[in-house]
Amino acid sequence: MRCETPAERNGISMFTKFFYTCRAKGLRIALTEWLALQEALEKGLAGSSLTEFYYLARMILVKSETDFDKFDMAFEEVFKGVQSENEISKNMLRWLDKSELIDMVDEEDRFRMNEQDGIFTDLDKDEVEAKFKERLRDQDSEHNGGSFWIGSMGKTSFGNAGGNMGGIRVGGQTGYQSAFQVIGARKYRDFRDDRVLENRQFQLALRKLRQFSTKLDIPKTELDINGTVDKTCNNGGCLQIVMERPRKNAVKLLLLMDSGGTMIPYSSLLNDLFQSVNKSNHYKDVKVYYFHNCIYSKLYKTPECENGEWIDTEWMFRNLDSDYKVIIVGDAAMAPEELYSTTGNYRGPNGGLSGYEWLQLMKRHYRKIVWLNPKMAPGHAPWREAETAVKAMFPMYKLTVDGLNQAMMKLISNK
Amino acid sequence: MQQFESTQEYVASEQLMASVNVAIALKKPLLIKGEPGTGKTMLAQAVAKSLGKKLIIWNIKSTTKAQDGLYMYDTIQRLYDGQFGEEGVDDIARYIKLGKLGEAFDSDEQVILLIDEIDKADLEFPNDLLWELDQMEFYIHETKRTVKAKQRPIVIITSNAEKELPDAFLRRCIFHYIDFPDEALMEEIVRTHHPDVEENLLKNAMDVFYRIRSLKDIRKKPSTSELIDWINALQIGGIPANKIKAELPFVGVIVKKDEDLEGLQQRLN
Incomplete structure (x- = not known):
């Protein structure tokens, strides 16, 4: 041999x-x-x-x-x-x-x-x-x-790689961050892991978000039976077929969810919301992305917010036009520097802009944005600096069935 | 084996040429991604020209179904014909019209099939074509005929990355990403189109162009072809180079969306 x-x-x-x-x-x-x-x-x-x-x-x-x-x-x-x-x-x-x-x-x-x-x-x-x-x-x-x-x-090695990259970025904060990531790795749940949830109330609230349109740019593919009968009769019994455009919901939905550490207590609530959105098949399009504490130059595809598993926020601006109705879910409990400083994003890149500036870009781009906050302070709460600032920018509602209903009405209204 | 080479109108990078030739050698579809205006569609034309083959273009729209590419059975025409007692109504084959993919399969010569902007269609669209692209055949139920590729076409697919494409589909493709040209290459490209462009004008126009591209919230980044058009407009308009940055003449040529124009005005003021 x-x-x-x-x-x-x-x-x-x-x-x-x-x-x-x-x-x-x-x-x-x-x-x-x-x-x-x-x-x-x-x-x-x-x-x-x-x-x-x-x-x-x-x-x-x-x-x-x-x-x-x-x-x-x-x-x-x-x-x-x-x-x-x-x-x-x-x-x-x-x-x-x-x-x-x-x-x-x-x-x-x-x-x-x-x-x-x-x-x-x-x-x-x-x-x-x-x-x-x-x-x-x-x-x-x-x-x-x-x-x-x-x-x-192997999620673990994957996570490690992400951690390494993050580590290089943050330098001095590694100790804090790695500890955080260890916690994160255990606690974050992939909302897609299909837990069967019966959340009719959320789904019903989401149903409010619809605009039927037959004016969409789609071909006439459905047989208009009444029209066909009319035309055929008019035609002296010779068949004349009339087609029409199907009635379709024209609403496109963009859901952005905070999956930062302070949101962990609300993960089951977020899961409910995600499941409801995911099950609502009556939208023209639904896109879901995640962010960590605040929106910066990258949006993540999974709630774990791993480096690399992301899209450019600029890509979203270019490809998801201003007609998308945007629901941002987050507690808006960033530290002030996370919101205002250009070095505030300790986890990933920020494209040279602060979180606040990214939020302004969001506001400028999309016509309809609502913010759902699971722990919104009742009334005026100036001591919550970030929440107050975000509230001044976007209409904010508490993430409850009632709040969701109000938010949907806001999204669908013309005002 | 025939090799793809750059043509006079289309200068392909080494890598791009390699991708085309690998795709031909492995008999796999070539998926080309890149920003709009980087010459994805032109590539197929260049390949067809270089290899001396016919090009069949299947333009994908948001409403295109996979079936459209295979064949269409014009039932309504048949119904009408039946009512008026036309000849040959019992011959179903008369009412079967091959789509672009079918045409490519049915051709006696090997052709280049360009499936343009595949990401415009439904999410399921690419998956619906897996079998046909793999096996290079499909079955017409109405006439019980199998259309099989006489000569396996060279398939080139372009995507603007508007939608993610399904994994199963991607696995079968050779992938090439056309990078957006950097300033040096861009200068070269512009000069091939406008050999006599004035130095200062080109520099100012390129500065503005890359500045606009770098804006974070721009909805549609201006592309190479738009820069070429803009420089053409500036030349014809006889705009002095020093006015370009301050006044942005004919800026509508590179910035097409109202919202982007507004944003640009706001920044200027």
Whole structure:
């Protein structure tokens, strides 16, 4: 039996490691994409340079420019130890060349397979793929205890990566923040974890938010039975079909939820609201994003507010037009510097503007915005500095069924 | 194997050319993303020209359904024809009209199929095309005919990132993101269109252009093609370079939305 040289073994595990590192960084690469990369390498599409390999791997494995950063991090982590491009490309070629995989199946193996199958001539692509899959499986159990394959990505390592990035940003505050994140990691609940909730009252309140329109820019796709009968009769019995536009709710809803630390006590209430919005399928469009204490230059896609799992607030301005009706849910209990200082966002980027300025941009962009606050002070409460400032900017309602009803009326009214 | 290369009208970056060629080699659709006005649609035309193949464009609108691309069964026409006793009403095939995808499959020559602005359609739209794009065939129920690609078309898909595309769909694509050109490249691009542009005018116009693009709440960022148009307008209007920043002449060419114009006026005052 032929022995693998250490370099070969090292090389193969490095390539495999790249796969796992990508996944650990939060890239959801599937086996089909990985095999597509193999196929591309087999066809020699990477040439012999690392740079070409970088772009080839990126165009096949990464499907959004927002993930390029994660890919870069993974790439750097796996390949940074290597000195020069020449050296690497030699190495790379050795492990990346598909013939290497074929070589892995040593002579003895071939002979055995030969005997078993009888008709075996050469390893074809499918068999190499099968071999490769097998290898991935083996490797998996060795390195990672199988946790990568089952279910979603390792949330922990993901969170760690986010934490690292945040840590670099905040510098001096790391101690406070990391402690906070540990708490956060346990307490934040993904509102999407479908807890079945019967919250009819919220749903009914949300139903108020509708504007039926047949003037939408959609084709006439529904048969107008009355019109057809009329026209056909007028036409002396010869069929004449009349189509009409379906009646559709024209309301588009944008829900922005605070998922900062002070909101934890209200998470079940927020969950109710989220579920109700999510179940209301009568809107033209619903978008939900999360923020941490105040809105800055990034909005998060999940309540955990992990770095990287976000969209640009500017993207939202460009793509969600001013017709969207906006519901912001938050306790508006930011520290004054979180609201007014350009360094107030200790968790992520702020694009050079303070939270207050971002809120002003929101107000300038969207025609209809209401703020729902689960712990709004009754009456005038000047000692709550941030809440008072936010209240002066947006109509604020307490997050109760009653408050929600009022807020919906506000959103739908013309005033 | 045929290789895509830059044409005279379209200068593609190395990476972009590589993506096109990888997509052709792996027989996968190429997904092109990038801001509006970065030349996504032009790419398909350039590819078609470079390879000497026919281009079929399927423009996607918010109301487009996957079925539209395959075929349409014109039942109403058939009903009408039936009433008036037209010839051939019993021949259903007469009322089946192939869509753009069907046309691409049915072509004897290999064609380039551009699915333009796929993100305009419903969220489910890309998923509804998975099978057809994978297998390059579909079935017409009414006539029991299978339309299978005679020559696998080269599929180029563009997206403005207005909506997220489904994972299952993305997994099958080769992805390329066209970066917005930086100032140096932009200067080059402008000069290929206006070789005799005056130095000062170009500099002032570009300053304003990038300044507007950097505004946080701008609803529609001006694009490359709009800058080229604007410089053209400034040249024709004979605007002196020093007036550009102060007066923003013809600014409507780069700022198209009323709200953006208002915001810009407010900032000026």
